[in-house]
Amino acid sequence: MGIDRRFALGAVPAVAVAGGLAATLLLGGTSTSVSAQSGAQMTTEQRDTATSLQGAFMKIADTVGPATVFITVKTDLPGGNLMFSPFGGGEAPGDDSGSPFGGDPFAPGAPFRRSQPNSPGGRTVTNSGSGVIVRPDGYILTNDHVVARAKNGMVTVQMSDGTEYIGKIYRDQRSDLAVVKITAGKPLPFVSFADSSRLRVGQWAIAIGSPFGEQNTMTAGIVSALNRKSSIGNGGDARYYPELIQTDASINPGNSGGPLLNIDGQMIGVNVAIESPSGTSSGIGFAIPANTAKSIMTQLIEKGKVVRGSLGIVPQDIPVKVRQKFGTDQGAYVFQVRPDTPAEKAGIVAGDVITQFNTTKITNEVTLRDAISTSAPGSTATIQVLRLGGKTAKVAAILTGQNEEVAAAPAPVPIPRRSNSLGFDPRPLTSELASTLRLPPSSKGLVVFAVTPGSPAADAELAQGMVITAVDNKTVNTVPALNAAIAAVKSGDVITFSVLLRDPDGGKPSQAVVNITIP
Template identity: 40%
Template sequence: LHDGTEYKGDEVKLVGVDVRTDLAVLKVEAHKRLPVAELGSSSKVRIGDWVIAIGNPFGFEGTVTVGVISAKGRSNLSLREGASQQDFLQTDAAINPGNSGGPLLNLEGKVVGINTAISTSTGYSAGVGFAVPIDLAKTVFPQLIKKGKVERGWLGVYIQPLTSDMKEALGVDHGLIVNEVIPDGPAEKAGMKSQDVIIEFDRKPIGSVPDLQGSVAVFPVGKAATVKVIRKGKAKTFKVKIAKMPEEVAENRPLKSEEMEESANWLGLEVQDSPDRRGVVVVGVFPDSPGADAGIIVGDVIRRVGQHDVENVRDYEKAKKILSGETRPILFWVRSSRSGRHKFVAVRPE
């Protein structure tokens, strides 16, 4: 502790861990009353509010840095490790390796967040740090203390926010697009499909990834939720029986490098047959091309172009022929080479 007191061995017990939020609860068998920090409310924090970060960056104990709340509700961040259920507070208070787990305080000294990650190209603070909102932590701690783990509702889909190009391509103005429907999951059993755009859950509008994740997580397991989507321009409503979230996630499959049938450049992309015959692998991306601008990289696997499923180069060429004169953004369904998960990418032709 700050006064030099140490607790170790049998004096410290790991009560529970929640990987999705990157939080844990420790129990300390202390022989005296320990000082505790008062928890505040992250929902009351406003962008521009001053905050204080405390931690042990690079082993320097009790380091204090200050900054402001730069943004709220940050999600869909590609982190090498850490929270996958993301609704972060963003701050420019310096956060470095060793700060994780330390408090983010308001000017009243109340904890509004728990420092967890940074966005940087160097490994050191670049003024873009993230903290788990304390209101989210408050929903996690009671279950960790009582059960040692967190049980959540599960819809069985992977989702992502809509960009302006994706909205134009799909003809919608809001919602979250379904990248992938998990086989035999609640959503698939109810009839939901990839490329559905979720606009309501339990009759409540959905405006962000944290909105949906939070709503599904606390929805009673075993009960049916009403999910409203836009599919091919038309509204559809499904009754989805929410399941308990599985403890394990399927492992990503690595791509093999084999000589396959190839396709010439279209939209700045060169592709060849995927080894498993489930799509085409991107083997080349031309700089400053539509494909590069959309974020497609070598190794990504294209599974669908527009409304056309792609299992091989011939399917890709058919879609290319049909869509070659398109001027609006074209929606690609892609399996990311980085995460192994599916996502939608809107490619705007030149």
């Protein structure tokens, strides 16, 4: 809608405590000040409540402030006339730092950034962000995007008293979390984890960090929502945020990696991003839940890396328009199956709905991803699937350690257009076309030669180069068979196409599904 939904790190809420605290009311465009002295006097009970809350905030500042650190990262960039905004408003020409705060419309918050003068070999850029000490022996939790481009894998950590240490980093790009280890020679103040699974909307949320380099800044708000999700990038470069905490506590670029706390001073999340039209706080901030952060942190400390199981699929929540076909909205919809993966070998196909993974009931994409990623590579998973027509199946898959990926869309094939009632042009898959599309010669089906913009097919993201192999689980190899299958579906109902997605590198194609509403 013309709004730049740039993720930066989120907004200054006006928090009013009941009982006579000064407030401003906007009535019919007129600003009217109301104070305790112009209305009812604050009662002793109200004052005690306000004082108690104030004391809780002050205690958090005293205890968590010293455990929140300022991280600076030096990065060497190639030479050139580069300009950098300290607000992270976009990537500069030639910047390959990988900061996700740039042009992506839904990107995580960047660290605060300052550039150094040009040198003959290029330019040194100093990024800064926040971190939180989580163990007294010098382990610090932060965001991966804060430390991702550190020279020699080392960063500078400044304590609240100004003491500086050199820290070694251990990264996990996929979760956007990292651990920094410093050696202080003494026990350090640290923050304990809350159980983020018990969070409720409306609870206090307090952020501490270094927005725009202003160290140990503390702001307060509430938990605005739970289980927000986003992902940035594709394949091995992807960062995945499956269940973000949303808050209106004020966080800005530079808050990245700092703690989000409950009223008891326990960490409920790691601040990671805001959604904003300007790149600065607008009242919608996000944090990675403490339980997720603790799990990733433990693996980084114990193993130096995060080991995840993989099934080889691209899951999603069950699309609204196909829920009626399955008679449920509970489960994870298999949008794509990668070739030669545990899922393909176990007989899972695109269009299946996974309802159980080992003993875990699967209710949506997030629960499935969590179940897979927390399973060890090499372990055998028992998986319950639901298929079109109400059939169920139980399969066993031996998980690998490869990351799940979202395949790139097939490259367009320049050919003349001619459309059917759904707005696409199907042609029989000949051996010549199979060769052109880098598909195995034995591939069968119908090639999508062209898609009309604005058509039902285009709206459903059917794309040139996809190969249709089945309609509602029935094999189709000819255009008449496809047209007959389409004609048999009533207006307003959904038809499910099983398709093959070609591998741009010439490997085996992936299975996927496309759901189109019949006009």
